[in-house]
Amino acid sequence: MAAAVLLRLSRSRRALLPLSSLRLQPSALQPQPQTACSSAGRSRLPAFLSFLAAAAAASAGGVAVAHCDSGVDHRVGGKDTTELVVSGERKHVSQEFIDELASFLGDNLTLDYDERCYHGKPQNSFHKAANVPDVVVFPRSQDEVHKTVMTCNKYKVPIVPYGGATSIEGHTLAPHGGVCIDMSLMKKIKSLHVEDMDVVVEPGVGWIELNEYLKPYGLFFPLDPGKSIFLVYLKYNLFTNWPGATIGGMCATRCSGSLAVRYGTMRDNVINLKAVLPNGDIIKTGSRARKSAAGYDLARLIIGSEGTLGVITEVTLRLQKLPSHSVVAMCNFQTIKDAADVAIATMHSGIQVSRVELLDEVQIRAINMANGKNLPEAPTLMFEFIGTEAYALEQTLLVQTIATEHHGTDFVFVEEPDAKEELWKIRKEALWAGFAMKPDHEAMITSRVALESPPRRQSPPAVPPQARRSASPSRRPSRSVSRGRALGAGGEALRSSLPCRSRARQVADDADDAAPASSSPAPAR
Incomplete structure (x- = not known):
């Protein structure tokens, strides 16, 4: 699923109250001043980082822009909850219930209002919290989770499991108060079976730290829920001990990511x-x-249940071989339909593409405005191919042929790590770059809605690809030329980051440029 930015700069050890302070005082039962979960006493990221969200969110869900005024029509169905505020009153639990939890959780339990507010408010949703948890607990083992659930069942107190808090869909909301079970202390990697390519982990393990652990073994876990935020995390070290999306939360929300097309x-x-x-x-x-x-x-029944069927305490994951080589490609199109046709043709051809991402002309325009780029403002497809160097390059050239047959232009592909990162930044910056166009608005991630296609008018017979190329031999640009054109006249920073290819490959490119156009795909390298 998507990952969004936590607004807290540092997740230092939570202000857990000692047992002596867990006794409810009369003042604690009085309603707190009504607030929308203010962040007093907490250091927060700069405001602009709160606009960052998952890399996949914009294309998978779509982005609508709503004015910050809470009276705006958000253009979605259901009740508008933007005006709801939090009273802070603990009215769902008794002192007896808290004492019973404290008997086996010890200090891993808190009634602190700020902590409860932090766990009950969606950090990256336009909805404000209607309530907050009455208690936040931090179990260290499956046994403590079991005892917590049994106690909640005994006193009829609702439960909200809590992972990395990266959700943008309100999964951490606690509309009826109750107990928030924060799984962040259950973060052991229990066993790794390299030969069988699987690993057993606790739910609090983050996917980033898991892949760092697996890298020396040549393995990786192939889900990437929103890399844009983690680029910020890795580059600027803005979050302290924050794992991003956790395995437990990814199971509960049936996470995907841009690699889902392959894995x-x-x-x-x-x-x-x-x-x-x-x-x-x-x-x-x-x-x-x-x-x-x-x-x-039963595993598939629980995956995606969002905590309604149980609290996940251990997960055995399927792993994949870490690819030895990858190629990132980008191509522009005249229309969205042309880009969609290329994506469909690529999948039908059997080409093992690992990522396919679409940016429309509006998103490209926003990226140009936000980052001073000069990219062609046209529908753009981005691809990633993995495997051996020869295989990845062969697949890239096959897709280039398909794209050319569907009016694709400015096809560019890169293989060097720095150059690949520069290309992917175009996609990863798409969401928050939109604020360059609407600086006084906020982002709202919308759900995907399936629409019935309108009846199509009868189209004239399509021109065969061979005839189209014969009539316009310049339709297929050379790879060396397309590398420069796709970057745009103002893309000097990106152009300088693309190292020259080997002499053998350059000679092959020159031979391709000199050869007449042909309808057959490029040979495998």
Whole structure:
């Protein structure tokens, strides 16, 4: 799923109250001054970083822009909750309930108002919190989760599991108060099976730290829920000990990411999991065996349940081989339909593309305004191909041929790490670059809606690709020329980051430029 920026700069150890202070005082039962979860006493990121969200969010969900005025029509169905504020009154729990939790959680429990407000307010949603948790707990083991759930079941107190808090869809809201179970202390990597390419982890493990752990073994976990925020994290070290999206939260929300086109979503990469059900039962949904036709597929039922069926306490993940080489490509089109046709043709051709991302002309215009670039303001497709160097390059050239047949221009591809990062930054900056166009507005991530296509008018017969190229031999630009044109006249910074290719490859490019146009795809390198 998407990852969004936490507005707190430092997640130092939470202000957990000692047991002596857990006794509810009469003043604690009085309503707090009404507030929208102010951040007093907490250091926050600069305001502009709050606009960052997941890299996949803009294309997967779409972005609508709403004025900051709370009276605006947000153009979505359902109740508008922007005016709701938090009273801070703890009215859902008793002192007896808190004492019972403290008996096995010790100091890993807090009634601090700021901490409860932080856990109950969606940090990157236009909705404000209607309520906050009455208690926030930090279990260290499955046994403590089990006891917490049993206690909540006994006193009929609602539960909200809490992972990395990167959701932009209000998953951490606590409309009925209750207990927030923060899983951040359950972050052990319990076992790694390199030969079987799987790993067993606790739910608080972050996907970034997991991949750092797996890198020396030549493996990786192939989901990437929103890389833009993590570029900021890695480059500027803005977050202290913050894991980003956690494995437990990614399971609960059925996370995906831009690599889903090749590796699937979370449900395709979980072998089994353990969970504590609402009645306190602990279940394991299967074994580590890849092939099993016995019983119900409970893992896929729990994945995406968003905490409604249980609290996930352990996950066994399927791993992939870390690719040895990758190529990133970009191409412009006259219309969105041309770009969509290329994406469809690429998938139907059997080409193993690992990423396909679409930017329309409005997003490109926003990127130009925000970053001083001079990219062609046209629908743009971005691709990534992985594998051996020869295989990745072969797939790239095949896609270039497909793109050319659908009026694609300015096809550019790069292989050097710095150059690939520069190209992907175009996509990763798309959402928050939009504020260059609407600086006084806020972003609102919308849901995808399936629309029925209108009936199409009868089109004239299509011109065969060979005839089209024969009539216009200059339609297919050379790779060396397209590299420069795709960057635009003002793209000097990006152009300088693209190192020259090897002499052998340059000679091959020159030979391609001198050869007459042909309808056959480029040969494999």
